[in-house]
Amino acid sequence: MKTLLGLILVLGAVNAVAQTPGDVIQDCEDCPRVVVIPTGTFTMGTLVGAYEVNEESGEGPPIRITISNAYAIGETEVTIGQFKAFVKATGYNAGAGCDVIKDGGFEDPKATWRNPVQPKRAKDNHPVSCIDFAASVAYADWLSELTGHRYRLPSEAEWEYAARAGSTAPRPWGANNSFEGVSISLTCEHANAYDGESQKEYTFAWPYARCNDGYADVAPVASFAKSDYGLYDTMGNLWERVQDCYTASYWGRPRDENAWEWIGGCERRVVRGGGWYSRPTNVRPARRASGSVDGRGNDLGFRVVRELN
Secondary structure, three states: OOHHHHHHHHHHHHHHHHHOOEEEEOOOOOOOOOEEEEEEEEOOOOOOOOOOOOOOHHHOOEEEEOOOOEEEEEOOOOOOOHHHHHHHHOHHHHHHHOOEEEOOOEEEOOOOOOOOOOOOOOOOEOOOOOHHHHHHHHHHHHHHHHOOEEEEEEHHHHHHHHHOOOOOOOOOOOOOOOOOHHEEEEEHOHHHHHHHOHHHHHHOOOOEOOOOOOOOOOOOOOOOOOOOOOOOOEEEEOEEEEEEOOOOOOOOOOOOOOOOOOOOOOOOEEEEHHHHHHHHHHHOOOOEEEEEOOOOOOOEEEOEEEOOO
């Protein structure tokens, strides 16, 4: 009894320490590592008329958000290996058929999360793609059942707050002069975007970063510099799903960390941050777009949030 009580006290103490901002939690061997994010306030979105604002995506006008509850978010995007553990444990069928990047994009009926076409040789440490919204939710629910802690997709506010890592600039690198002209030469150290390496193999009709990061398409997770909050790949590599229903502006949304959802009519959800094929202007924390809940694409992944309380 004393031994069991001592073990409980030790585990409780470890859990308390792990809830300090910047600490990393991993609840099981196959679970994602999640990083504790501090509370605070920030301005979500971009000013109307700003240099890089994408007004069609609804990233403005900006609003002030208060994050009142600390949370932990994936250090990286969920990987193929982590998703494989979920499928092995549950028998979940994520389906086949996936939009792949080729000749402007097309659906490949044979592409799956195990073989997403890009990268050509997918490994366990690549981010998982070619799954729909329901599969990402099912994965988070499995983690919750497995660990006894609540896992879920991040809200849009939680995602941008974590991706900004305390910066008010258009992107965390490049300081206040961070705009596409600067990031064209700085991107490759910090994010996997459409760059000189990608341009050799894929020809798109938009600017590319004038640097080479060594990856023509999807890179393994944590291949680039981590942010001041200890996160990798929040911008670039894959667009990331969040929980919120998609809206064309921030008017009326909650001013806190909660996701904006409603019953019925939420057929499209917000995706964030840009991907490996994105022009540099789209690889920044405020950039958002919409994704079909039923769609599967090899340019779209996700990371999870672990609630702390």
